[in-house]
Amino acid sequence: MSSVTEIKQVRISLTVNGERHEHEVEPRRLLSDFLREDLGLTGTHVGCEHGVCGTCNIMLDGRTARACLLFAAQCDGAEIRTVESLGTVDKMHPIQEAFWEKHGLQCGFCTPGMLMSAAELLERNPEPSSEEIREAVSSNLCRCTGYQTIVEAVQDAATRIREQANG
Amino acid sequence: MKPSAFHYEKPSSLDGLLDVMGKHGEAARILAGGQSLVPMMNFRLATPEVLIDINGLSELDYIRQDGDSLSIGALTRHNVIYDSPLVAELSPLMAEAYKHVAHTTIRNRGTIGGNLSHADPSSELPAVCICLEGHMILRSKQGTREVPAGEFFLGALETAIQPGEFLAEIKIPVRKPGVGSAFEEVSPRRGDFATTAVAATLQIDGGICQTARIAHAAVADRPARIESAEAVLEGSALDKARINQAAEIAASETEPSLINYHGDADYKRDLLRALTKRALQRASENSVN
């Protein structure tokens, strides 16, 4: 019964950073590998592949998820946003500007996940306390900064976003 | 690492789920939030030949009151329960324990049914279900059966779920008026699995403890009630000395066997004493009598 089970490719159609994609994927293809290797979106980093480090955080239908704990085959019909959706070098997102200004990164390996966690927090809670920021980034490991500057950067990003909204 | 190859099924109804479970038998594994199973697959500690994705089964995603039970569908995400005013009202102990369950990103995907089916001995939720004397509703082609939480957890990553069965619902008795509860945990960081945790509920009438329930997590291969400590409380006036005595019993009569780099047996015993005391103190304070 079991060993003869044929493995079929799965056809998926999903939106990534506003762009529609249709692909045939092997069921075991992790979303993190799909984004990086099939779509060339290497902003999403891969550190541990077991859900612990958080550098692969993306937004799945508006909430953060570990891309290393999702199969691309599960994402048919999904709306995905990666760190590339935030801004570009020429036109940075206020969260990216804040991380730059406040030294919220050193080597930058953890940064994509930190930015997505910060984006989720600020979308839901525009004026977070430092305790709430600490909690939001508690599942993102950073081996460089010691977190203090990350907390300051998220706080600064909150101010920038509020100021932008108020014109 | 990458998972080994598997065939992917995504049923769109409960009958469809039972059909594919029947078709693939023990070669198949259910995929819920994937927050425990996919790490195991990435490490190839789990190599299912078939993965049955139940994320399309919205029939398993609900929180509702059924008489004196709080019923939670197995596919309900952690964050939905964490944010639920109904859960906060009907089961303050579960609501409090959820503050210790993983991080936002993990809670966005992880489900209560996946958590309990996975039966990690360091998880908070099995201890809560045992403390509250909840029931697991299991379904199969043969029908439905209810297993008391105290008989559901058989060991580390082992439960009473039989081949062909899946966990459909978790039923927790609604808090009775006046019952106090508290959940206490020590973990390396907020959101990590417990190093040791204690859940307690107390029903007090005229200063006398009528019913006490105390359960530990992360101490042995499965969570369990500490009945000897419950027994010294029931029928007694709940003063400081009595609470200290119960905490002492919890520490001395529990043999910590789940030893890891976060805690050896002596440390876990100390934590049991301190956390039992704190949980009982707070539960007695927030019980209305």
Ligand SMILES: Cc1cc2nc3c(=O)[nH]c(=O)nc-3n(C[C@H](O)[C@H](O)[C@H](O)COP(=O)(O)OP(=O)(O)OC[C@H]3O[C@@H](n4cnc5c(N)ncnc54)[C@H](O)[C@@H]3O)c2cc1C
């Ligand atoms: C970084 C990190 C930190 C975490 N911290 C904590 C923590 O502090 N406390 C805690 O409790 N948990 C923690 N978790 C685990 C988390 O709670 C998981 O969500 C949970 O244990 C599994 O739920 P799931 O829905 O993701 O299940 P899955 O991973 O999809 O499945 C887990 C197992 O249950 C089986 N299964 C799933 N659903 C059913 C069903 N309905 N019927 C029968 N079998 C089923 C699967 O086949 C599999 O064997 C953490 C996870 C990560 C990655």
Ligand code: FES
């Ligand atoms: S790579 Fe996904 S959490 Fe580490």
Ligand code: FES
């Ligand atoms: S900046 Fe290097 S890991 Fe965070």
